[in-house]
Amino acid sequence: MNDTFLKACRGEDVPYTPVWIMRQAxxxxxxxxxxxxxxxxxxxxxxxxxAAKVTLQPVDILGVDAAILFSDILIPVEAMGMRLEFSDKxxxxxxEPIRTRSGVDxxxxxxxxxxxxxxxxxxxxxxxxxxxxxxxxxxxxxPFTLTTYMIEGGSSKSFVHTKKMMFQHPGLFxxxxxxITTTVVSYLSAQINAGAQAxxxxxxxxxxxxxxDYKGFVMPHVKRAISExxxxxxxxxxxxxxxxxxxxxxKKCGADVIGIDWRIDIxxxxxxxxxxxxxxxxxxxxxxxxxxxxxxDRVKDIxxxxxxxxxxxxxxxxxxxxxxxxxxxxxxxxxxxxxxxKQ
Amino acid sequence: MNDTFLKACRGEDVPYTPVWIMRQAxxxxxxxxxxxxxxxxxxxxxxxxxAAKVTLQPVDILGVDAAILFSDILIPVEAMGMRLEFSDKxxxxxxEPIRTRSGVDxxxxxxxxxxxxxxxxxxxxxxxxxxxxxxxxxxxxxPFTLTTYMIEGGSSKSFVHTKKMMFQHPGLFxxxxxxITTTVVSYLSAQINAGAQAxxxxxxxxxxxxxxDYKGFVMPHVKRAISExxxxxxxxxxxxxxxxxxxxxxKKCGADVIGIDWRIDIxxxxxxxxxxxxxxxxxxxxxxxxxxxxxxDRVKDIxxxxxxxxxxxxxxxxxxxxxxxxxxxxxxxxxxxxxxxKQ
Numbered sequence: 001m002n003d004t005f006l007k008a009c010r011g012e013d014v015p016y017t018p019v020w021i022m023r024q025a026x027x028x029x030x031x032x033x034x035x036x037x038x039x040x041x042x043x044x045x046x047x048x049x050x051a052a053k054v055t056l057q058p059v060d061i062l063g064v065d066a067a068i069l070f071s072d073i074l075i076p077v078e079a080m081g082m083r084l085e086f087s088d089k090x091x092x093x094x095x096e097p098i099r100t101r102s103g104v105d106x107x108x109x110x111x112x113x114x115x116x117x118x119x120x121x122x123x124x125x126x127x128x129x130x131x132x133x134x135x136x137x138x139x140x141x142x143p144f145t146l147t148t149y150m151i152e153g154g155s156s157k158s159f160v161h162t163k164k165m166m167f168q169h170p171g172l173f174x175x176x177x178x179x180i181t182t183t184v185v186s187y188l189s190a191q192i193n194a195g196a197q198a199x200x201x202x203x204x205x206x207x208x209x210x211x212x213d214y215k216g217f218v219m220p221h222v223k224r225a226i227s228e229x230x231x232x233x234x235x236x237x238x239x240x241x242x243x244x245x246x247x248x249x250x251k252k253c254g255a256d257v258i259g260i261d262w263r264i265d266i267x268x269x270x271x272x273x274x275x276x277x278x279x280x281x282x283x284x285x286x287x288x289x290x291x292x293x294x295x296x297d298r299v300k301d302i303x304x305x306x307x308x309x310x311x312x313x314x315x316x317x318x319x320x321x322x323x324x325x326x327x328x329x330x331x332x333x334x335x336x337x338x339x340x341x342k343q
Numbered sequence: 344m345n346d347t348f349l350k351a352c353r354g355e356d357v358p359y360t361p362v363w364i365m366r367q368a369x370x371x372x373x374x375x376x377x378x379x380x381x382x383x384x385x386x387x388x389x390x391x392x393x394a395a396k397v398t399l400q401p402v403d404i405l406g407v408d409a410a411i412l413f414s415d416i417l418i419p420v421e422a423m424g425m426r427l428e429f430s431d432k433x434x435x436x437x438x439e440p441i442r443t444r445s446g447v448d449x450x451x452x453x454x455x456x457x458x459x460x461x462x463x464x465x466x467x468x469x470x471x472x473x474x475x476x477x478x479x480x481x482x483x484x485x486p487f488t489l490t491t492y493m494i495e496g497g498s499s500k501s502f503v504h505t506k507k508m509m510f511q512h513p514g515l516f517x518x519x520x521x522x523i524t525t526t527v528v529s530y531l532s533a534q535i536n537a538g539a540q541a542x543x544x545x546x547x548x549x550x551x552x553x554x555x556d557y558k559g560f561v562m563p564h565v566k567r568a569i570s571e572x573x574x575x576x577x578x579x580x581x582x583x584x585x586x587x588x589x590x591x592x593x594k595k596c597g598a599d600v601i602g603i604d605w606r607i608d609i610x611x612x613x614x615x616x617x618x619x620x621x622x623x624x625x626x627x628x629x630x631x632x633x634x635x636x637x638x639x640d641r642v643k644d645i646x647x648x649x650x651x652x653x654x655x656x657x658x659x660x661x662x663x664x665x666x667x668x669x670x671x672x673x674x675x676x677x678x679x680x681x682x683x684x685k686q
Contacts, residue, residue, distance in 0.1 A: 160666055163629035167637070210627050211608050244587035245607035264588035265554050284553050286506035294510070323503055 001132040005066040009198055009235035009256050011278050011310035017303055017340030018065035019333055020137070022239070022259075023319030024058035025070045029326060031057045041086050045072050048121035055126055059134055061326065062333045066135050066198070067126065069191070071119060073141035073202060076187045077150055079110035080179075090154060097153030099161060104176045109183050112190035119187075120194045127195035138196030140188050142203035142238070143181045143221045150176070159208050166217055173217065181221040185228045192232045199229060200237040200259065207242020207261075215249045226254040237280060241318060247272040262287075262317030267305040278311030285316045288328040295328065296335045303340040314340060344475040348409040352541055352578035352599050354621050354653035360646055360683030361408035362676055363480070365582070365602075366662030367401035368413045372669060374400045384429050388414050391464035398469055402477055404669065405676045409478050409541070410469065412534070414462060416484035416545060419530045420493055422453035423523075433497060440496030442504060447519045452526050455533035462530075463537045470538035481539030483531050485546035485581070486524045486564045493519070502551050509560055516560065524564040528571045535575045542572060543580040543602065550585020550604075558592045569597040580623060584661060590615045605630075605660030610648040621654030628659045631671040638671065639678045646683040657683060 005018040026032055032054050036044060044050050055070040074092050078084040083095045098104060113120055126136050141149075149155075151162045166173045188199045201222070206214060222238065229236050239259030240250050250258060251273045258277050260269050262284035270279055287298050299314070306312030314336045320329060348361040369375055375397050379387060387393050398413040417435050421427040426438045441447060456463055469479050484492075492498075494505045509516045531542045544565070549557060565581065572579050582602030583593050593601060594616045601620050603612050605627035613622055630641050642657070649655030657679045663672060 158629065158664055160629060160632070160664060163627075164632045167629070167633045207606060210605050213627070242585065242606065248611075262553050263550060263585065268591075284506075284556070286501065286503060286510070289503070289507045290510045321501055321503060 002065055002134050005313060006135050006197060006235060008311040008313050009237065009278055011256075014311075015341065016337055017306065017312055017314050019314035019336040019340075020064040020066040020068065021058070021062065021316055021320050021329065021333075022068075024062060024064060024068065024329075025054045026320065027322035028320055028324040028329070029057055029061065031061065042072070042084070045070070045075060046118045048118050048125055051118070051122040052125040052129060055122070056129060059130070062330055063337070064134070064333055066137050067130060068137040068200070069119070069123060069126070069139060069196065071122070071139070073139075073146065073204075074149060075116060075119065076110065076140060076183050077146055079112075079115040080107045080183055082107075082150065092149065093154045094149060095153070097161065098150045098176065099165065101172055104172060104179065107176075107179055109179065109186065112187050116187070116190075120190060123191055123194040123196055135197040136195060137237075138188060138191030138199045140184045140191075140199070140201060142201040142206070143177050143184055143225060144206055144209075144218045145202060145204045146180050146184070147173075147177055148205045148208075150180070156205075159205065166213065170217070177217070177221045181225050185225050188229055189232055192229075192234050196234065198235040198237065200239055201225065201255075203238065203240045206240050206246065207244075209246075211245055211249060214246050219249055219253065222253050230254065230256075239280070243269070251277065257311070257313060259315065260317065265305070266302055267308065270305070270309045273309075275310055277309075278313065279306065279309040280313040280315050282315070282317040283332070285318055285321050285324070288316075288320070288324045288332060292328070292331050295332060296339075299332060299335040300339050303336065306340075312340075345408055345477050348656060349478050349540060349578060351654040351656050352580065352621055354599075357654075358684065359680055360649065360655055360657050362657035362679040362683075363407040363409040363411065364401070364405065364659055364663050364672065364676075365411075367405065367407060367411065367672075368397045369663065370665035371663055371667040371672070372400055372404065374404065385415070385427070388418060389461045391461050391468055394461070394465040395468040395472060398465070399472060402473070405673055406680070407477070407676055409480050410473060411480040411543070412462070412466060412469070412482060412539065414465070414482070416482075416489065416547075417492060418459060418462065419453065419483060419526050420489055422455075422458040423450045423526055425450075425493065435492065436497045437492060438496070440504065441493045441519065442508065444515055447515060447522065450519075450522055452522065452529065455530050459530070463533060466534060466537040466539055478540040479538060480541045480543055480580075481531060481534030482543045482545060483527045483534075485544040485549070486520050486527055486568060487549055487552075487561045488545060488547045489523050489527070490516075490520055491548045491551075493523070499548075502548065506556075509556065513560070520560070520564045524568050528568050531572055532575055535572075535577055539577065541578040541580065543582055544568065544598075546581065546583045549583050549589065550587075552589075554588055554592055557589050562592055562596065565596050573597065573599075582623070586612070594620065600654070600656060602658065603660065608648070609645055610651065613648070613652045616652075618653055620652075621656065622649065622652040623656040623658050625658070625660040626675070628661055628664050628667070631659075631663070631667045631675060635671070635674050638675065639682070642675060642678040643682050646679065649683075655683075
């Protein structure tokens with residue numbers, strides 16, 4: 001088995017730097033488009049054979065060192081009792097955003113086997129079909145990021161409704177975060193029990209907060225989620241987008257691996273995060289539009305700087321973009337494998 | 344004359360901390376809405392009497408220590424020869440984005456008096472009507488931010504077209520940045536000659552870049568703009584949104600004042616920027632939704648931390664939001680004046 005990824009998560013010696021790509025299964029791959037052309041996005045997420053199929057595509061096409069479950073971060077939110085729709089223009093829409101106590105009260109803590117059996121089935125198929133070729137990563141949105149979708153009803157620019165609840169009804173906000181955190185822990189534990197060999201929490205929108213609000217309103221829930229998940233015995237990755245102003249707090253989260261975006265130099269990030277944690281990232285997704293040689297120079301630079309961390313997993317600093325040429329993603333993975341090696 | 348703002352820009356002793364608000368003239372004010380209801384946005388920008396009128400509104404209503412020219416950052420872009428339209432849904436749209444050499448070649452360096460006389464007229468009216476009550480700030484988009492609009496054709500999430508040109512045609516990108524920088528310098532110099540007593544460059548989208556790309560592709564142009572503007576003898580403010588990963592570069596820009604957003608602790612920002620520059624910011628615009636007492640606590644915290652800078656001008660970390668209650672903006676200004684004082 002190629003367990004380079006798992007070893008790097010734990011900070012153990014590895015023969016080379018492992019790599020995977022956030023959103024590695026997706027729109028930039030013609031093979032994915034072929035599957036997606038016959039089915040809507042949410043149905044694809046909920047059809048285990050097809051979700052497993054698109055999960056496996058990048059493993060073969062790119063040669064990455066880990067697979068990640070194909071799903072949507074709002075799946076557990078829907079299971080909590082909200083109505084989820086996808087619009088091609090607006091992306092995900094939760095039709096009745098939560099802004100009151102009664103809205104919070106109506107949310108259930110779903111049992112994953114009952115409410116999201118397709119996720120469990122997808123993971124079981126994947127573990128069988130992967131035959132231990134590479135490890136399988138499970139994932140969930142982090143509590144704050146899921147909360148923003150639930151309060152805003154979709155994506156947002158300035159998160160006015162989220163911050164209004166946070167600032168004007170901090171008790172209610174905390175109750176909502178707590179309920180979501182419990183769901184996230186239960187959901188990821190079920191993924192681990194079904195076979196996920198590591199889990200990642202995506203905190204896509206944490207960077208919208210001041211460091212002080214992040215510390216007070218978000219970090220306690222992140223810490224609880226991670227400490228409960230660590231009892232399951234697999235590595236926990238916490239990805240924080242727009243992390244540059246938050247790292248002094250993020251370092252206290254307890255995760256095995258911190259995922260960082262591209263807006264900060266990885267060497268400086270590692271210095272601030274310290275020696276107790278592995279780091280994942282941080283190539284700008286747009287760097288895959290560079291001519292090959294210059295893209296490789298950036299890969300080499302990040303690999304070199306990554307050596308100062310307890311462990312380094314190469315990745316983009318955010319999801320791969322739909323416009324990305326597949327050959328560039330392949331070339332990136334090749335470059336990581338060629339140049340990234342702890343001596 | 345209340346010259347507290349200008350003194351703070353230069354790092355001179357001030358009796359209290361001056362304050363103004365980015366986008367202080369705008370949609371959150373009923374008095375602005377009343378003017379705007381009879382006229383479209385672009386016509387308002389181009390009608391000196393009305394642009395001056397809305398510029399003055401917040402000076403009286405909020406009691407801020409500076410006025411800032413009411414205009415749109417894309418005005419000089421339109422004057423360079425691009426067609427600008429405003430859509431209520433999409434915001435500003437440049438109908439023929441620039442992605443080729445011939446597109447760059449078609450751009451002119453406009454003479455402000457000829458191509459944007461309404462800006463000059465607005466400033467002259469303002470200086471007369473302000474009667475030296477508070478100083479008047481002129482402004483322009485910074486070169487990179489204007490360039491992203493010109494290449495993308497409007498707002499963007501991932502700036503794919505901008506970075507594609509930057510990465511695949513760096514010579515062309517640099518030529519475009521150079522032309523825009525020349526325009527920005529000429530435009531702001533004309534504003535200063537007409538009476539603007541300080542100028543601010545808004546780099547709203549600089550935070551989308553890696554620190555390395557910011558250093559290589561953006562900073563040389565920012566430095567040139569600032570060094571040429573400083574010959575005009577008024578303070579230059581450089582506002583960088585999402586600055587947390589970029590400050591070690593930003594500090595080299597040569598501006599009198601660095602404006603920072605709210606995603607970084609101002610105390611840490613000041614430490615990284617050093618003692619040679621004044622700092623402007625950095626309250627989260629959403630903090631104006633806090634109950635008054637807790638909003639004031641945040642104001643006090645920023646004021647206290649701001650004392651370690653060479654000079655501190657209080658402001659939000661980005662533009663005031665349309666949903667903001669006016670009384671909260673007034674309370675913020677009052678709190679700054681009450682609690683902010685260098686001994």
